[in-house]
Amino acid sequence: MFSKKKKNVTTNEFNQIVEGTSLTKEAWKRLKKNKMAILGLIVVIIYALIAICADMFPLYPYDEVVTEHQHLKPSFSKTSGELMLEKKMQDLYYNAWKQGRLVVGEENDAMIKNWIANDKTNKVWSYLLEAGEAQRAAGAFEWSKSDLSAIEKVEDKIQNDVMVTINGLYKNVNGKNTNLKKLNYNEIADIYASMLGLDRAVLDTSVEKELKMALVNEIKSKDSEISTEDATAQAEIDFANFSEKDFETKAKANVYGKIETQVKRDALKTVKANLKENPSQTFPYEEHQELSYGISADILATKTHDRRYYLGTDYLGRDMLSRIVYGSRVSIGIGLVGTITSILIGILVGSLAGYIGGRVDYYLMRFVDVMYGLPYMLLVIIMMAIFDRSIINLFIALALISWLTIARMVRGQIMSLKNQEYVEAARSMGASTARIITRHMIPNSLSIIIVYSTIRIPNFIMQESFLSFLGLGVQAPYASWGSLIGDAVSSMTLYPWKLIYPSLTMVIFLFAMNFLGDGLRDAFDPQSKNQL
Amino acid sequence: MSKYIIKRLIGMIPTLLVIVTLSFFIVRIAPGGPFDGERALPEVIKRNIEAKYHMDEPLIQQYGRYLFDVLRGDLGPSYKYKDHDVNSLIFNSLPNSIILGCMAMAVALVFGISLGITAALKQNTVLDYVPMALAALGLSIPLFVVGPLLQYIFAMQLKILPTSGWFMDGETTFATAVLPVVSLSFAYYADVARLTRSSMLETLRSDYIRTAKAKGMKQSTIIFKHAMKGAMLPIVSYLGPAFAGIITGSIVVEQVFRVPGLGKFFVQSSFNRDYTLIVGVVIVYSTILVIMNFLVDIVYSLLDPRITYK
Numbered sequence: 001m002f003s004k005k006k007k008n009v010t011t012n013e014f015n016q017i018v019e020g021t022s023l024t025k026e027a028w029k030r031l032k033k034n035k036m037a038i039l040g041l042i043v044v045i046i047y048a049l050i051a052i053c054a055d056m057f058p059l060y061p062y063d064e065v066v067t068e069h070q071h072l073k074p075s076f077s078k079t080s081g082e083l084m085l086e087k088k089m090q091d092l093y094y095n096a097w098k099q100g101r102l103v104v105g106e107e108n109d110a111m112i113k114n115w116i117a118n119d120k121t122n123k124v125w126s127y128l129l130e131a132g133e134a135q136r137a138a139g140a141f142e143w144s145k146s147d148l149s150a151i152e153k154v155e156d157k158i159q160n161d162v163m164v165t166i167n168g169l170y171k172n173v174n175g176k177n178t179n180l181k182k183l184n185y186n187e188i189a190d191i192y193a194s195m196l197g198l199d200r201a202v203l204d205t206s207v208e209k210e211l212k213m214a215l216v217n218e219i220k221s222k223d224s225e226i227s228t229e230d231a232t233a234q235a236e237i238d239f240a241n242f243s244e245k246d247f248e249t250k251a252k253a254n255v256y257g258k259i260e261t262q263v264k265r266d267a268l269k270t271v272k273a274n275l276k277e278n279p280s281q282t283f284p285y286e287e288h289q290e291l292s293y294g295i296s297a298d299i300l301a302t303k304t305h306d307r308r309y310y311l312g313t314d315y316l317g318r319d320m321l322s323r324i325v326y327g328s329r330v331s332i333g334i335g336l337v338g339t340i341t342s343i344l345i346g347i348l349v350g351s352l353a354g355y356i357g358g359r360v361d362y363y364l365m366r367f368v369d370v371m372y373g374l375p376y377m378l379l380v381i382i383m384m385a386i387f388d389r390s391i392i393n394l395f396i397a398l399a400l401i402s403w404l405t406i407a408r409m410v411r412g413q414i415m416s417l418k419n420q421e422y423v424e425a426a427r428s429m430g431a432s433t434a435r436i437i438t439r440h441m442i443p444n445s446l447s448i449i450i451v452y453s454t455i456r457i458p459n460f461i462m463q464e465s466f467l468s469f470l471g472l473g474v475q476a477p478y479a480s481w482g483s484l485i486g487d488a489v490s491s492m493t494l495y496p497w498k499l500i501y502p503s504l505t506m507v508i509f510l511f512a513m514n515f516l517g518d519g520l521r522d523a524f525d526p527q528s529k530n531q532l
Numbered sequence: 533m534s535k536y537i538i539k540r541l542i543g544m545i546p547t548l549l550v551i552v553t554l555s556f557f558i559v560r561i562a563p564g565g566p567f568d569g570e571r572a573l574p575e576v577i578k579r580n581i582e583a584k585y586h587m588d589e590p591l592i593q594q595y596g597r598y599l600f601d602v603l604r605g606d607l608g609p610s611y612k613y614k615d616h617d618v619n620s621l622i623f624n625s626l627p628n629s630i631i632l633g634c635m636a637m638a639v640a641l642v643f644g645i646s647l648g649i650t651a652a653l654k655q656n657t658v659l660d661y662v663p664m665a666l667a668a669l670g671l672s673i674p675l676f677v678v679g680p681l682l683q684y685i686f687a688m689q690l691k692i693l694p695t696s697g698w699f700m701d702g703e704t705t706f707a708t709a710v711l712p713v714v715s716l717s718f719a720y721y722a723d724v725a726r727l728t729r730s731s732m733l734e735t736l737r738s739d740y741i742r743t744a745k746a747k748g749m750k751q752s753t754i755i756f757k758h759a760m761k762g763a764m765l766p767i768v769s770y771l772g773p774a775f776a777g778i779i780t781g782s783i784v785v786e787q788v789f790r791v792p793g794l795g796k797f798f799v800q801s802s803f804n805r806d807y808t809l810i811v812g813v814v815i816v817y818s819t820i821l822v823i824m825n826f827l828v829d830i831v832y833s834l835l836d837p838r839i840t841y842k
Contacts (some may be wrong), residue, residue: 118691373547373825374554375818377780378798382555382810385802386562462674469676469784470799482676488789489680493688503677510672 023447023524025352030523037519043512051329059322060307065476068157068319074497080313081158081305090125092147093132099178102141104131120495161304162275162283164259164267168298170372172498177296185252192255195262195293207251210248212239214250221388263297271301300336312497314487320498321501326504331506334395335461339453341399342460346406347449353407354414365411368404376401377463384472394473398463402456409452413445447524455517465506481506533833540829544822551818552602555811556595562805585611598811607812612804618812622794626816628698629793632776632785638721641772645767648728649755652736661809663725670722675781679715679788686711696790712789716781720774726764735763761835768832775824778816 012018031037040499050057072083096102097112104112108131117122135141143151170177171191180188189207193200215235220226226234241252267289275281284302291297311320353364380397387393417423418442426436466484474480481502488498574629586597589749601608607618647663654660673681697708735741736759746752783795791797794813801809 003555034739341581370547372552373818374551375776375779375814375821375824377776378814378817379554379558379782380560381798382814386559386805433618458672464672466784467782470787472799472802485676485680489676492680492684496684499680503681507673508676510674511668514668514672528825 016101027447027520027523031519034519034522036515037523040512040515040519041178043508044516047328047332047509047512050325051332054325054329057325059325060319062318062322062326062479064318066304066307066313066317068161069307069313070315071495072313072317073309073495074312074320074501075308076310078308079305080307080309081303083309084158084305085151085154086129088151089132090129092143092150093128094125096132096141096144096147097128100145101130102132102135104128121494158303158305159279162268162271163302163304164264164271165300165302166264166267166297167286167300169256169259169263170296170298172294174294180256180295185248185255188252188255188259191293192259192262192297195259199324201245203255207254208239210254211247211250212236215239258294263291263295266291267297267299267301271299274434300418308322309337311501313494314498315491320484320501323479323484324481324502327481327484327502328505329507330474330478330480331461331464331482332509334391334398334464335457338395338398338402338460338464339457341395342456343406343449343453344404345403347410347442349403350407350410351414351441354411355418355437355441357415361411364407368407371401371404377466378423380463380467381470382474389472389475391474391478394464394467398460402460402463405450406452406456410445413448414441417441417444451517451520451524454513454520458513458517461506461510461513536833537830540826544826546816547822548815552599552811552815553595555814556598557591559805559807559810560594585609585660586734602815608808610806610809612801612806612809618808621797621809622812622816625792625794625797627781628791629786629795630820632709632712632716632791632793633775633782635709636716636718636778636782637774639713640717640724641719641767643725644721645728645764648725649732649760649763651725652732653730653755655733660729664729667722667725670718671726673718675715675719676784676788678718679711679785682711683788696788698789698791698793708789712785712791715788716778716785719781720778723770723774724767727770728763731763732759733765735759738762765832765836768828768835771828772825774822775828779821809840 066080069080069086072080072087075083078086093102097104108127112124112127115121115127125211132141155282169180171180171183171187180191189200189203192198196203212232212235215238216228216231219231219234219238220228270289283306284300286298286300289297289299299397307319309319309321313320314323349368353361365449380401384394385398414437423436424441426440431439455485461481464473465480465485468480468482469486471483471486474483476483484502485499485506488495488502570599579588586594589597599609605619607622609617612623613621651660651663683695686693693710694705694708698712699706699708741754742757744758749758779795782791782793783798785791786793786795787799794816797809798813798817800806
């Protein structure tokens, strides 16, 4: 007998040393030979890393709306300001062409009209821009006065629009800066009251009012049938039931937000004034500003139109790159957590049915059969259409339907394992049912479960994206692959980048996942190689 | 055999009952009603409307009334489309959806099976690699990406096919059906082709095929008379889930290509909380699905003599 720590070395009948390998090791060996599967694994790992570390990349916030940057096209070389100017010029050249000031020849006129008739506006714009710029350089075309003032306006905007982000607020106490977040509500409220020259009591009542309003809104959003009076009454009760700590955190967040807004406004003024005095100021810069009311702030000043959008922007001027990265996080996250949940439910039901057998098995499996006959996605669509469309609900709806196959699979596996000698041995030595299931049966069927779930993840992601595509899944400002694609479909002729990049991101991931799943299945079960 | 069929027919009833019950109650329990417009109605009018649609009765009574109506084939009035009842709404849109679904299924089966068989016969040649690469693509690209992309390429850039519409509406040509059908069938083509190829490979290796070869039969006879029958079994059993998938898939396709089918109604009525329409559509879809599953099982048992029916 070998003790557990010793290596598993045995000799065969020719006295050669035979090293025992586990199933997993063998499978890994086979998987390594499958180049596509390894490539898929690498891609999946890269996606996972990007999704996990999304916060560490210098991305613009995925929900930050910059209306002036609406629908800017992807560009590596140009800043958003340059793109805005280009858009304006395209507009002006188009008007000039329509008014007959920009002459491109009869043949080209026909071509442009043909483009317009065929919805190819993008081509018209880029062609007119090119032609107009060439003519202007040659001196054949000149801007009108109103054109010039329009261009100047945009240029002025690009030069002067600045944004301020607050990275931290501090109060100077005895020559030491303490972060405002570390103070309690009382101290913060004092600061804000002194900032505005308000009475503390007035501030307290207004904060209380706002908190109650927030509660009313919350109640109303949960139950759309409730009347305003009922909601207000309910909010009163909820508010009275607030614990000291609840009140403290909520009130503090409220006042902190107010201070931040105020400071941001003031800081923006200072930054703008600085820029006027010193137009050659380089951006972005960070600064520690001392403010008049005994507090100071770490600010980051950036030029609004100095941004670069490598994958373009959407209809609210949000950065597509950032939205895709954060959307990947949502999609992959739901896929992963959903699959894990469905595996857990499936293992529980399947192992109970398989091991206990008899009546339990019969009823559980009839239940599974009936569930199988249901048109799941339709029920999920109803649920998502009717109840609150939160990520949690989406996740629950999907997890509820996806454990069925795993339950059947585990049941089959366990039924075949049940009569193996080692299980009988364990039972005869007095092991309990729970112990046999958790120590012997589940570990032994784990490999097929893992393989199957790898195959399931893309399916799960597709279902989530399917719902989000219909507008029933992830809701704005959050994004997922499906919702990004769904948003893009209606305007894809004008803004194709909104459709192409999210689709590409999703398809590459699903490809990688499918190859990995196939590879894993072949590795764990080489005989299945030619089956679907 | 007839006993088996009757047994299966009776077995369909509980599934349908569960579906009707579940969707009826999910919809009623949910917050918000069909008459919650932007404008609040006066209390009296609201009560009158509710009385008209029997919504003032206890839930159980409503349920009983509804079940009875459904049994008679009456799905009730639509809450949102005031002049129509659910039956006529469904009756007008269902043919479009059925034809779309059937065409997609037929395309998937014809291309999937023929290309799958060729791939199996010409293993490791171009005729194997290209259809299988296409199938791998079909597995990884979701329907709502295929649809818009095909629309973008063929309808908007190349301008060889219409962007949207549906040929059964009268004015447009049959060409409107091409893109919806192709995008809906793509994923199922992928599955069918892969299944056919693998099951064909396995069948060709079995003993009875070797016997047939040894007896000097023609290659084509072996394939079409002997191997096909055995190789088709997994595909027949795949048809059940495929029908379910095509039904949900048609919802997306009808949205993208503006096909006036049932799927579009379904999403709209879910947003509108048009209770009777939602439940009606779900009942119709589920009935189709259950019947399809039943037919698939019958075909399967006809094809495979090893199965005994009890």
